[in-house]
Amino acid sequence: MAKKSLLQEFTKGIIKENPVLCLVLGTCPTLAVTTSAANAIGMGVSATLVLLCSNITISLLRKVIPNKVRIPAFITIIAGFVSIVQMIVKAYAPSIDEALGVYLPLIVVNCIILGRAEMYASKNGVIASAVDGLGMGVGFTVALLCMGIIRELLGAGTIFGIPVTSNFMEPITIFILAPGGFFVFGMLIALANKLSGKCKKPEEIGCGSCPMKSKCHKNTEEGAVE
Amino acid sequence: MPVLLSIFLAAILTDNYILSKFLGICPFLGVSKKTNTALGMSVAVILVMTIATAVTWPIYNYVLAPNNLEYMETLAFILIIAALVQFVEILLKKFLPPIYNALGVYLPLITTNCAVLGVTMNVIEKGAADASFGYIESIVNAFGSGCGFLVAMIIFSGIRVKLEACDIPKSLKGLPITLVAAAILAVAFLGFQGMV
Numbered sequence: 001m002a003k004k005s006l007l008q009e010f011t012k013g014i015i016k017e018n019p020v021l022c023l024v025l026g027t028c029p030t031l032a033v034t035t036s037a038a039n040a041i042g043m044g045v046s047a048t049l050v051l052l053c054s055n056i057t058i059s060l061l062r063k064v065i066p067n068k069v070r071i072p073a074f075i076t077i078i079a080g081f082v083s084i085v086q087m088i089v090k091a092y093a094p095s096i097d098e099a100l101g102v103y104l105p106l107i108v109v110n111c112i113i114l115g116r117a118e119m120y121a122s123k124n125g126v127i128a129s130a131v132d133g134l135g136m137g138v139g140f141t142v143a144l145l146c147m148g149i150i151r152e153l154l155g156a157g158t159i160f161g162i163p164v165t166s167n168f169m170e171p172i173t174i175f176i177l178a179p180g181g182f183f184v185f186g187m188l189i190a191l192a193n194k195l196s197g198k199c200k201k202p203e204e205i206g207c208g209s210c211p212m213k214s215k216c217h218k219n220t221e222e223g224a225v226e
Numbered sequence: 227m228p229v230l231l232s233i234f235l236a237a238i239l240t241d242n243y244i245l246s247k248f249l250g251i252c253p254f255l256g257v258s259k260k261t262n263t264a265l266g267m268s269v270a271v272i273l274v275m276t277i278a279t280a281v282t283w284p285i286y287n288y289v290l291a292p293n294n295l296e297y298m299e300t301l302a303f304i305l306i307i308a309a310l311v312q313f314v315e316i317l318l319k320k321f322l323p324p325i326y327n328a329l330g331v332y333l334p335l336i337t338t339n340c341a342v343l344g345v346t347m348n349v350i351e352k353g354a355a356d357a358s359f360g361y362i363e364s365i366v367n368a369f370g371s372g373c374g375f376l377v378a379m380i381i382f383s384g385i386r387v388k389l390e391a392c393d394i395p396k397s398l399k400g401l402p403i404t405l406v407a408a409a410i411l412a413v414a415f416l417g418f419q420g421m422v
Binding site: 024027028029031032072075076079080082083086087101102105106108109110111114174177178179180181182183185186187189190191193194 | 245246247248249250251252255297298299300301304305308337338339340343344347348351397398401402403404405406408409410412413415416
């Protein structure tokens with residue numbers, strides 16, 4: 001791995017390797033919880049916390065965990081932190097817990113977290129892994145917040161619950177329903193493609209750095225060859 | 227019986243896991259390019275979802291809940307599912323090689339599929355809210371959710387084959403246009419709302 005400054009490690013997660021808009025990971029929560037900006041932040045912060053803790057722990061244990069059982073070991077570590085975060089959110093922000101519902105425990109199967117554990121934390125030192133986790137988490141939160149603000153503004157006419165467009169526009173309710181999620185996400189990715197042009201190839205849909213990529217990818221390529 | 231049928235239909239149409247609950251989007255986008263891969267993946271999902279619910283429901287209600295260990299739900303369920311997938315894989319390999327050959331490649335991917343973990347947690351939540359929603363209802367719900375996954379995957383793989391041949395603006399190529407198509411399909415499924 002080429003030596004990069006810690007600042008670069010941090011910013012790559014936000015811009016060049018944004019987990020949502022470039023690598024297209026963690027699509028399920030991105031679509032599901034972005035019905036309002038506040039929910040998006042709740043989800044983003046929870047996931048960042050889990051990502052940071054799991055990256056640090058996995059990086060510390062990277063020489064201890066045998067290679068063969070690393071994926072189950074990673075999942076166990078991540079599940080432990082998710083349970084902790086779940087309890088914290090339940091205790092201090094019950095409204096967020098209610099809004100996120102089943103998606104909060106589902107952070108455990110978020111490909112961003114397992115992906116970073118597999119691709120980065122299991123190969124790099126503690127400080128670099130922590131910075132990487134923080135950067136990816138902030139990138140995830142920023143992308144979620146963009147989605148949340150757009151959908152809340154168009155679908156409910158508010159931002160963070162404050163009415164904005166009530167005087168001149170009827171809210172377009174479909175934007176906070178399921179189809180709006182897909183539509184806004186598609187448009188955001190198109191915009192990111194247009195502006196940066198540096199993102200990964202669009203062919204690698206949904207599998208950017210999923211830990212199971214080798215199997216899945218081989219499999220879809222076989223499909224393409226026939 | 228009519229109750230079970232309505233649970234089954236609701237899981238497929240109104241509460242479709244992909245198009246209205248946004249669970250299992252990764253395989254939805256990843257392996258829906260060809261109808262046969264979409265079919266294989268979905269059948270594997272139906273199988274794992276049903277077995278996972280059949281196993282996690284008693285564990286939650288007879289082991290975790292009586293001992294006040296509800297907070298262990300996440301950790302316990304993901305480990306059970308991971309172990310279960312391995313176990314199903316070994317069993318199929320040994321006893322039903324033709325099915326293993328057809329589904330084998332998809333099974334390891336399902337461990338980290340949020341739709342499977344989602345359905346097991348969802349039925350627990352439903353059971354907590356409504357006491358009549360018991361074991362049989364949970365399994366029917368899981369099976370129906372799997373079938374809903376299959377329906378969405380098959381329809382979408384058909385749409386994507388057509389999309390390949392279209393002339394699409396450069397920055398919309400690939401994933402963005404796929405998501406826009408998914409949005410339109412989700413509008414169609416929105417029409418089922420209130421039916422069941």
